[in-house]
Amino acid sequence: MSVKFGNGQKFDLIQAPYGRHGSYFYIYEDYNLPILRLSGFKTDNAMQGGMFNFDIKLLQRAPYTQLPREVRYRYTADEGSVRFQQYGEAAGWGEIVLTDKGHLRIRGNAPIEVSLRARNAAPEAAAAICEGVFARDAGKFEANFGRFGKMFFEAIRGSVTWESVFDNGVCKSFKAILNPTDDTRELDVGIHEYDADTEFEGYPNYEDFDALIAANKADFENFKKNYPTAVPSEYAETAEYAKWLIWSHRVKPGGYYVTPMILMHLQWLTAAASWQQSYNAMAQQANPQEAWRQICSLFEHQDPATGQLPGMLFYSGGAGIQAPFQGFALDWIIKRCGDDFLTAEECTRMYPKFAKWVNFWTELKTAGRGDDVIYAKSPHDSGWDDASIFADGFPASNPDILAFLVVLMEMTALLARKAGNSAVADEFDKRSKRLLQTITDEFWDDESGQFVTKKFASQPVKSLSLATLQPIMLGKRLPQSIIDKVAANLTKEGEWLTPIGLASESLKSPKLGLAHQFTLGRVIAPQNMILTVGLFTAGKEAEARLIAERYLNNIRDKGMILGFSPIDKYPDNHESQAGEWIDLDLPPIASDPWPWSTWTANCFLTMASLM
Secondary structure (H helix, E strand, O other): OOOOEEOOOOOOOOOOOEOOOOOOEEEEEOOOOOOEEEEEHHHOOEOOOOOOEEEEEEEEEOOOOOOEEEEOEEEEEOOOOEEEEEOOOOOOEEEEEEOOOOEEEEEEEOOEEEEEEEEOOOHHHHHHOOOEEEEOOOOEEEEEOHHHOEEEEEEEEOEEEEEEEEEOOEEEEEEEEEEOOOOOOEEEEEEEEEOOOOOOOOOOOOOOHHHHHHHHHHHHHHHHHHOOOOOOHHHHHHHHHHHHHHHHOEEOOEOOEOOOEEOOOOOOEOOEEHHHHHHHHHHOOOOHHHHHHHHHHHHHHOOOOOOOOOOEEEOOEEEOOOOOOHHHHHHHHHHHHOOOOOOHHHHHHHHHHHHHHHHHHHHHOEOOOOOOOEOEOOHHHHOOOOOHHHOOOOOEEOHHHHHHHHHHHHHHHHHHHHOOOHHHHHHHHHHHHHHHHHHHHHOEEOOOOEEOOEEOOOEEOOOOEHHHHHHHHHHHHOOHHHHHHHHHHHOOEOOOEEOOEEOOEOOOOOOOOOOOOOOOOOEEHHHHHHHHHHHHHOOOHHHHHHHHHHHHHHHHHHOOEOEEOOOOEOOOOOOOOOOOEOOOOOOOOOOOOOOEOHHHHHHHHHHHOOO
16 A cells, blocks of 8 residues: 545645655655645754755746746645646646655756745744855755755756855855756756765765665665554554554664654654653564664663653754653563563663662652652653643642552563573562552552542642543553442543543533643643553553544644644633634644654554554
8 A cells, every 4th residue: 555645635735745765855745835845854843844945836937038937837746745736738847756865856847847945934034044055066966054064966957957045155045957958858866965174075876766766665665664553444444544644754873863763743743752752663563673672772862871862853962851652562572472572781781770760750750758659840750732731830749650660660670580680670570669669659649530639749639631541541451440430430421521532631621722832631642542552551442442542543634744623612611711612623733742753653553553
C-alpha cells in the first residue's frame, strides 16, 4: 500500500509537511494560498512555523514579450516524490525528490521554469535572510543564509541562475530560477544544504532520478517492517499514513543528534521529544531491537553528573525535562515481545544509565521524606502542562510521575539482573515495591476512585484531571479493587469518557478549558494511549478496547491532530464559562497549538495493536 497525497485530498501537505527519512528538507502547502513551499528543520522552529522558506513557483514565458509569468499548478505525491502539474493543455510539469544524501533534486520540462523565491515568516527578520551569493563554475552557485546554513545549486540538465537585490550590503530578496534546456526542453537540478561553517566540495556522481524515487519507496517499505502488519481493516489506510508520518520525520545523525530520532513535527516543533522516542518504541512491536534502540536514544545525551535526560532535542542542542517514560515503554515491549532482545552486553551497557536516571529524580527532586517520593517542580516534570492537579502550585507530589518511577525502577532491576548484577537488581526491586506500596497507601482515594496529587506531599489537591487515573499504567501491580474502580471511572459516559476518547479533564469539572488549554479537557493522543495500555495490561481488555475504538475512529475520520475538543459547547454547569461557545475549528496552521504530529501517529499505532 502506498500513501497518496494531493490538493484537496484526504491527505494533503497542509496537514503535515512532506518529508523523507534522513532529509533535512521538507515541503508544505500554505493554508491560505495555493502554493507549495520548501523549507528545512534545522531552524529549530517552535510552534510558530519556519522562518526559512522558499515559494515553489512555476513560470512560463509570455507570448511575444517572453517575460516569465507565474502559472497555477496542482500537485500529487507519494513516499517517492512530489509532482506538480501546470493547469491546462500542453502543460508543463515538475517533480521533487528528497534524499538522505544532503540534497534534493528537481526535474521538469518546458514550457515551465521553476522558481524558488526566498521568503520569511517574520518581516522584521527578512533583511537577514541571505548574506551572499557566490558563483562557482557554469551552472553552479552557493547561497549563504547565515544561521540557516548554506545551499548549493547545480544544474545537471538545463541551467540554474539567481536574482538577488542588495541594499547597502543587506540582501532584500533572493530567487533561484531553474530553466530547461533549449534542445531537450528538460531541467534537472541538485540543491544541497549544509551548515554555515561547512565548505561544500561538490557532489561527484548524481544518481538516476527515478532510482532515487525507487530508493525512497524501498526505504519506507523497509521501515514499515518495524510495525505489526495485522491492523483491523478499517484502520489500514490510516495506519499506513501514520507509518509514513513517522518515517518522514525520522532524522539521521547530524548536529546534536547522534543517532536516528523522530521529530514531533517538521514545521511547528522541530524537536525530538524525550518521551516521544519511547512512544515510538511502543508501536514498533515487530522489531523489539529497534524499539530498544529508540528507548535508549535519549541516554546518548544523559548528563554524566546528574543523570538527567533532556526533554527536547533540536538540531542545535537540547534542554528541559520530561517525565521518566522509558521504563513504561520497555515494560510494554517486553510484554508484547518477550525480553530475548536484551542481551547481557546491552544490559551491562544500559542499566547504569537507567539507575542514574532513577536517582536523578529521587535525589534531586526528593520530597525530603527519606523515601523515593519526589516533588514535581513544574508541569514539565509530569507532562501535564496546565492540568488541574497543579491548581495549588508547586512543589507537588503527583502519583502519575511516581507510577513512571515504579516501572523505571523495576526495569532497571531487570537490566541489572540480566547483566549479572543481582545486588543492584535486588536494591531497585525493593525500591520499586516500596514506592508502589506508598502510592496505593497514601495517594489513593477510595471514595472518589482517583489518585490524588498532594501539595508539599500532604495537602490533597481537588482535581478532576485524567492524570488522577494515570497510575492505571501500573497494570496488575495494583490491587484488583483499585483496578476495578479506575476502570469504572474511565468508562463512565460523560465524565472522562467521550465519543472520541478520554478527555484530559472531566467534562463535569469547573476547571474545564478547551479553547487554548492543552490538558484541561482536550482528547490528547499520549494520554489516551497510556491509559488504554494500562487498562489492557491490568486485565481490563474490553474497557481498553472501548476507549481505543472511539479514539481510533476519530483519528481515522479527522486526522492525526494531537488534541481534539470532545464537545461543541461548554456544559451548562460549567461555572466559569457556562454556555459560552468556543472555537473548535482551529485549522492546521502554525498558530494551531495542536497540530498534526508523530505523537499522534505512534499512539494510534500502539492503540490499534490492542484491537
